[in-house]
Amino acid sequence: MKAVVYDRYGPPGVLRIEEVARPAPRDDELLVRVRATTVNRLDCHTREANRSNGLVISGVSRLVSGIRRPRQRILGTEFAGEVAAAGPAVTGIAVGSRVFGNTGLRFGCHAEFTCVPQTARVAAMPDGMGFEEAAAATDGALNALWCLRLAGPLQGRRVLVYGASGAIGTAAVQVAKHFGADVTAVCGPSGVEAVQAIGADRVIDYTKEDFTSDREGYFSVFDAVGKESFAHCRGLIEPGGTYLATDGFRNLLLGFWTSRFGDRKVMFKLPPRYTQQDVVLIKELMEAGSYRPVIDRVYPIEDMAEAARYVETEQKIGNVVLAVRDR
Ligand SMILES: NC(=O)c1ccc[n+]([C@@H]2O[C@H](COP(=O)([O-])OP(=O)(O)OC[C@H]3O[C@@H](n4cnc5c(N)ncnc54)[C@H](OP(=O)(O)O)[C@@H]3O)[C@@H](O)[C@H]2O)c1
Numbered sequence: 001m002k003a004v005v006y007d008r009y010g011p012p013g014v015l016r017i018e019e020v021a022r023p024a025p026r027d028d029e030l031l032v033r034v035r036a037t038t039v040n041r042l043d044c045h046t047r048e049a050n051r052s053n054g055l056v057i058s059g060v061s062r063l064v065s066g067i068r069r070p071r072q073r074i075l076g077t078e079f080a081g082e083v084a085a086a087g088p089a090v091t092g093i094a095v096g097s098r099v100f101g102n103t104g105l106r107f108g109c110h111a112e113f114t115c116v117p118q119t120a121r122v123a124a125m126p127d128g129m130g131f132e133e134a135a136a137a138t139d140g141a142l143n144a145l146w147c148l149r150l151a152g153p154l155q156g157r158r159v160l161v162y163g164a165s166g167a168i169g170t171a172a173v174q175v176a177k178h179f180g181a182d183v184t185a186v187c188g189p190s191g192v193e194a195v196q197a198i199g200a201d202r203v204i205d206y207t208k209e210d211f212t213s214d215r216e217g218y219f220s221v222f223d224a225v226g227k228e229s230f231a232h233c234r235g236l237i238e239p240g241g242t243y244l245a246t247d248g249f250r251n252l253l254l255g256f257w258t259s260r261f262g263d264r265k266v267m268f269k270l271p272p273r274y275t276q277q278d279v280v281l282i283k284e285l286m287e288a289g290s291y292r293p294v295i296d297r298v299y300p301i302e303d304m305a306e307a308a309r310y311v312e313t314e315q316k317i318g319n320v321v322l323a324v325r326d327r
Contacts, residue, residue, distance in 0.1 A: 003111035004304045005073040009049035009062075012308035017301075020074075022113050027089040029115045030122065032099060035081040036135035037109040037322045039299075039307045040167060043075040046107070047308070057249070064105065076109030078102050079116075080125060080134035081324075090118045098125040100134035101279050102142060110304065112324060123279040126287045136293035136319035140171030141282045142274040144224070147244045148175055150267040151220040155180035160211065160218045160236065163225025164200065165191025168246055170294040170318045172224045173200050178290045184218070186211045194294055194317050212236055220244055225314075230254050230266050239263040294318025300325065 001022045006014045025031040045053070047070075050061035065071060080100040083093055093099070101122035108114045116122050121142070125134045147168075148154065159176045163169045164185035176183045177199050185200035188207060195203050204211045217238045221228075226247025233243060245251035245268035254266040285291035296317045299307040301324045311320050 001112040002301075003074050004076070004301060006047060006070060006075070007073060008069055009047065009051070011048065012305040012312070014047065015305050015308065017304075020111070023108070023115045025085055025087045025090075025115045026117075027087040028119070029087045029117050030083050030090060030093060030099070031085040032079055032081045032114050032116060032122075033084040034079045034109055034112060034114055034324050035131035036079075036298075036324060037076045037301070038078040038136050038139065039304070039311045039320045039322060040077065040139045041311065042077055042139070043107075043110075044308055044311050046070075047075060072107045074108045074111050074114075076107055076111070076114075076322075077104055078135050078137075078139050079109040079114055080131040080137075084113065086118075093118065093124075098131075098134075099123065100125050100131075100137060100283075102138040102274065104274065110301065110322065119276060121274055121276055121279045123276065123283045126283055129286065132295065132298055132321045132323060133293055136167075136295055136321050137282055137286065137291075138279060140167035140169070140293070140319065141175060141285075141291060142278055143168045143246065143272065144172035144175040144222075145278055145281070146269075146272040146274065147222060147224075147246065147267070148172065148179060148220075150269060151222075151242045151244060153179075154220070156182070157219035158182045158184070158216065160184045160186065160214075160221045160233075161200075162186045162211070162221065162223045162228045162233075164195045164203070165317050166225045167316070167319050169224035170194065170198055171291070172222055174198050174285075174291045176222070178285060181219075184211070184214075190315070191317050198292065198294065217241075223247075230258075230264075234264060237264045241265075242267050244268075295321055297321070298323055 159181040165187035221233045222244040251268040298321045301322045
């Protein structure tokens, strides 16, 4: 099969298309013919061994992915496609079913075929949904669900999503609305239209307005892009409220400290635990019209390196999809 592979950590130029052996499903696995996948920040960070995040994080990244070179040559965490074959222990899913999901640190989706355990983060695609949309459905939404649940019940609460135009941000706005929150979204000028379209109650363009000057206060501030700080946002958070982080070693320390002292908590729990039930919930939210993955660009998988370069500009609105078409 055709796959995008890499044999050493580095910039997007280390990626190349190669013919590799098609994986064979184990007893409890589905073989999925991938029709669409995505390039996200986890792919890019892993490919460059997190070099841009400093020596310590880079060392941890190599411990996970391979010290000298990557153990898993094929990146890609999100997939949508058809079940091409199933192991003998698989029940209830027919060959030909349209499925979507997320392989996480197992990766393997930047290829024509990938294997997924039946009990992993995989679910049937909503009827009528295209592969490209389904492929982009899980990365941001799983992270948003994980972080927003840490805040506790959000019904009727005010939530601010900073970095609302990214993969996690666009999902967080919609998931917070689903949880009943009143959502203020903060993003740059290029994201305003997209973020309005997904249902934010108000959108603040950070180049025009200082969101920290809001006098009303928020139950939760969610930094969906890892660019803000608890210190800068603290004055916005109500007593008993939370600061939800997606990135940054300092937030782990702050999480420990604020769990014991102070009346505003930093919540940053690693590793996140994503489940199959979460993917089923994402499917149900899409069927109900409560969640729609935002797609910025679609590239053919052959243009993987170009797609990765675009993701690394940190300017994408929502998600970048790779289409895997028949040769
Ligand atoms: N998605 C993953 O797989 C993954 C994995 C590990 C960690 N994370 C962490 O999760 C966070 C978000 O990831 P993501 O994939 O959602 O990001 P993303 O989609 O790459 O975020 C891109 C968006 O962020 C906005 N942005 C860039 N700089 C900003 C700033 N200073 N202030 C506000 N917005 C800014 C950009 O719009 P403007 O420039 O117009 O504002 C753009 O719309 C990051 O902290 C990342 O390290 C993600």
